[in-house]
Amino acid sequence: MTVNRALEDSLMDAPVKVDVVLGEARVPVEELMSLSEGEIVALENSMTDLVDIYVSDRLMARGRLVVADGQLGVTLSEIVDGRSQGFA
Numbered sequence: 001m002t003v004n005r006a007l008e009d010s011l012m013d014a015p016v017k018v019d020v021v022l023g024e025a026r027v028p029v030e031e032l033m034s035l036s037e038g039e040i041v042a043l044e045n046s047m048t049d050l051v052d053i054y055v056s057d058r059l060m061a062r063g064r065l066v067v068a069d070g071q072l073g074v075t076l077s078e079i080v081d082g083r084s085q086g087f088a
Helices: 005-012 029-033
Strands: 018-021 051-055 058-068 071-079
Touching (some): 051 071
Antiparallel strands (some): 018 051, 058 071
């Protein structure tokens, strides 16, 4: 296989949106509007549950939250097969 360096370089510079979904919470609008700084909203997931990793709004992987050198990160645990979601 021939590698097209120009194509590879341009792909490496393409912006990609990555979202890590920690969990969900259903909060009535009235309660949401009455929240003040420092209040906590409990999520439905626990800290040990896998988080969903979306790339450009497509679920691509799942992972676990980690803290390394004071930074929050995610270790990949599973790659999601997009074909099972109806993606080509």
